[in-house]
Amino acid sequence: MAFPLTSPDSPFAPNDLDGVYLPQEDTCLLIDALSSVDLAGAQMLDLCTGSGAVAIAGALRGADVTAVDSCPHAVDATRLAAAQAGVNVTVAWSDVAAVEQTGFDLVTCNPPYVPTPPGTETSAAGPSHAWNAGPDGRVVLDAVCAVLPRLLAANGTALIVQSELADVDATVAALRGAGLEAKVVRERLIPFGPVIESRRELLVRGGFLAPTSDKESIVVIRARRGPRSKREAT
Template sequence: MTAAALQPSPFAGLWTLPGVYAPQADTILLARALRAEGVRTGTDVLDLGTGSGALAVLAASMGAQVSATDISWRAVVTAKVNAARAGQRVRVRHGDLSLPWPGRSFDVVVSNPPYVPAPAKRPPLSGPARAWDAGHDGRHVVDRICSRAPSLLSPNGVLLLVHSQLCDSETTLERLTDAGLACSVTDRARVPLGPVLSRRLPWLRDQGLMGPDEDKEELVIIRAERT
């Protein structure tokens, strides 16, 4: 599958508090996947790690019943404000992944989790970097989502997960398959390195995660369905 070009961001007008992850290329790619999924009136959607609320608001505008979570109180406030400004109903709760919605299952779960490999083995507990740093291999949150996905999905429910190839999409596919889901990479895009990866480029090259001539990051969408 070739990497597809991304259109300009449809989220340019969203408001974010300082320290909240603003929509970027990964958000745009996941929005494209959400539209392709055919979300419609009555679809029950969960946005894990909602950040600015961009994807939650998009799903609500398509008619979905939307729940959202984030571990950052600033993100919770930001998502609520953006939903109100857009005139959309989104139920946003503070907490770790799906814990604020115990016992619930959903038709569609979307997530743009922290996935950037970092020199520190453990991800930060506070501060803006909590939105992207995910441990030495970038998989601290991705692996937890893979483990939790089957219990979050209704029959025929779908997980749409975006992350960088830097944290290994093959491992994600294996974990989701082992969890009993039918999964594949459905979209990808090569994008210029942002400020975080640009600063970290020497370390990434030392780790063998990027080649000496690489100057772009490949993002992937993984779709996993509970059949």
């Protein structure tokens, strides 16, 4: 599959993406889900932006985009890629929970979501900060679910991509518990990549994988905030 925008073969790719998560199938699935949202003039926030591929896709469709990542390499790569793509993207170095701006019409997120049993933190070469997500894969996902109601404007939408290994039902339940409408809107079955393969034995032992599995399902979950209540409006 040829990946858009900031893939190594793209004219928009920075020359040096060392230490940055390159666009993969989950990136493409999230970009595909953008087609369900009217982005013309929308205020968009891309959390865990990585290479900036999703942020740039939103900007190319007319959104006013802010991109955030806690990795300084990702911040630099996104700024460069946006400049090469000829779009304006405001890029900030920040943890998810520390984002202060609110009122976004769309929030997108491709967070770290790979379960990381003790001893697997360095089991695959690459920017491990982009996929290692704690023993159950939910360290960042839970933080995103908690902060979304504050970040979204009235009638705002969020699109989150994750693997089934990090418990899709738990994400949907957390979003609904936070007062948002939530459901799976995209799904794709993909072969295991090098990260999962490198820690397969421990993931099987931990109950995340069946011993014969060689594929995982990745999904996009859409969450929506309703109109502001009278209390919020005052």
